[in-house]
Amino acid sequence: MKLDPDKCLPEEAFWIINQRNVDAVVVGGTLGVNYDNTEALIRLVRRGGFNGPLVQEISVEDAVVPGVDAHFIPVVLNAGDKKWLVDAHLGAIKRYRDLIRWDRVLTEGYLVCNRDSAVGRLTRSSRVNPEDAVAYTLLAEEVYRIPLIYIEYSGVFGDLDLVAAVSGARKNIHLVYGGGIKTPAQLNAVAPLVDTVVIGNIVYENPGQARELVECFKG
């Protein structure tokens, strides 16, 4: 479950995140993220009784909040703007170097497949077909030795052929899918292909439907 610091958390979210088949709560977003709204959301989730893994996915250097269980660092493999591949990360390391708990940092090889999403526009991500996606995955797994690849369709349900191609080509890299999941059929179609499914927008757009999704998902 990914929660956005720039959005108002509906009451149902507290029930949802405490269900057995929600593995973790990731706090992160692309637009309007700052330290105050990120810290407030993290506090809200903990106060809401969530005792599972609580992770911040960092997209803004100024918004790094200590005290979470881990920090996920997206490295946007298909970014047209090199900032999101290396420069933002270098800047953050220079700034926080002695404060970083490296044992709690997890790199995400990010593959932004919806170029019209906020993250797609921000990073100026290049178009990705299934062959590209497989090559990026092998690059992440075999060359960069990144532990996790995240197929990000943020806002739209993705191309299952692309996800299946990546799923068949990867060896051990942890495969995450996120984007546009609104129905049990979508969830159940993508879940067998990947290790982790992320749901985000539906929690805000239609909390009741998000609740149903989590309820009917058997994992």
Ligand code: 1GP
């Ligand atoms: C966003 O992958 C997540 O980073 C989830 O996508 O918001 O479209 O569910 P949605």
